[in-house]
Amino acid sequence: MGLEDLGEALGDNIITTTIGRVVGWGRGNSVWPAQFGLACCAIEMMHIAGARNDIARFGSEAFRASPRQSDLMIVSGRVSQKMAPVLRQVYDQMPDPKWVISMGACASTGGVFNNYALLQGVDKIVPVDVYVPGCPPRPEDLINGITILQEKIKAQGITPKL
Numbered sequence: 001m002g003l004e005d006l007g008e009a010l011g012d013n014i015i016t017t018t019i020g021r022v023v024g025w026g027r028g029n030s031v032w033p034a035q036f037g038l039a040c041c042a043i044e045m046m047h048i049a050g051a052r053n054d055i056a057r058f059g060s061e062a063f064r065a066s067p068r069q070s071d072l073m074i075v076s077g078r079v080s081q082k083m084a085p086v087l088r089q090v091y092d093q094m095p096d097p098k099w100v101i102s103m104g105a106c107a108s109t110g111g112v113f114n115n116y117a118l119l120q121g122v123d124k125i126v127p128v129d130v131y132v133p134g135c136p137p138r139p140e141d142l143i144n145g146i147t148i149l150q151e152k153i154k155a156q157g158i159t160p161k162l
Contacts, residue, residue, distance in 0.1 A: 024154045030059045031099070031150060034070035036090065039077025040136050041104035047139040048146075058146060067093040072149070073126070074142070078106035079119040091126045099153070101145050102128045105135045 037045055048055045049063060056062075064070035067090045079087060091098070102122050105111040108131050110120035122128060129152065132145040 021154075024156055031072045031146065031153070032062075032064050032070045033060060033072040033074050034067050034090065034094065035063045035065060036073055036087065037076050038079060038083065039106060041076035041107065044136045044139055045074055045076045045103060045142060048142055053139045053143060055143065055146065058143070058150065060146065067091075068095060070094060071097060072099050072101065072146075074101045074103055075107045075122045075126075076103040076136075078111060078113055079122050079125075080117055081119060084119050084125050087122070088125045097153075097156075099129045099149055100126050101130045101132060101142070101149060103132045103142055103145070104137055105133065108133065111135060 037043075047053055060072075067073075071094060073091055073094065075087065091100070100122070102108045106113060106118075107122045108128075110118055112135075114120065119125065130145045130149045132141050134141055
């Protein structure tokens with residue numbers, strides 16, 4: 001990212017930009033995801049950390065093993081009823097501000113598995129910011145979802161805690 005891109009992201013003049021835009025820009029360019037792969041979509045999620053797709057160029061570096069070190073949860077795959085409380089607990093352990101990406105048809109709507117054992121959408125237990133469709137979605141689609149989330153974060157700036 002060049003200096004002119006930084007100036008464009010922060011406003012007409014770096015001196016007169018608001019602190020909210022600076023904070024939003026910083027948060028948007030340093031989103032660290034938590035590891036939460038549940039099924040086949042997790043294989044595609046692992047590809048974005050590899051050399052070919054390399055999410056480090058978007059500021060996401062590496063997946064964090066601890067929820068206390070991450071601010072993005074990528075839920076990939078089907079969520080069983082037994083896994084739902086664990087997913088919620090991991091979400092609650094993440095520091096604020098935190099975001100969620102629902103990756104794949106199973107995480108978003110239950111997919112082809114419409115039965116009592118599986119949650120019919122992860123948005124029933126955690127708020128979802130971006131949905132990435134597909135069965136399974138390609139790594140490029142997940143990267144697109146991450147860039148959409150980054151733009152949402154940059155636009156938020158500093159939001160008051162509710």
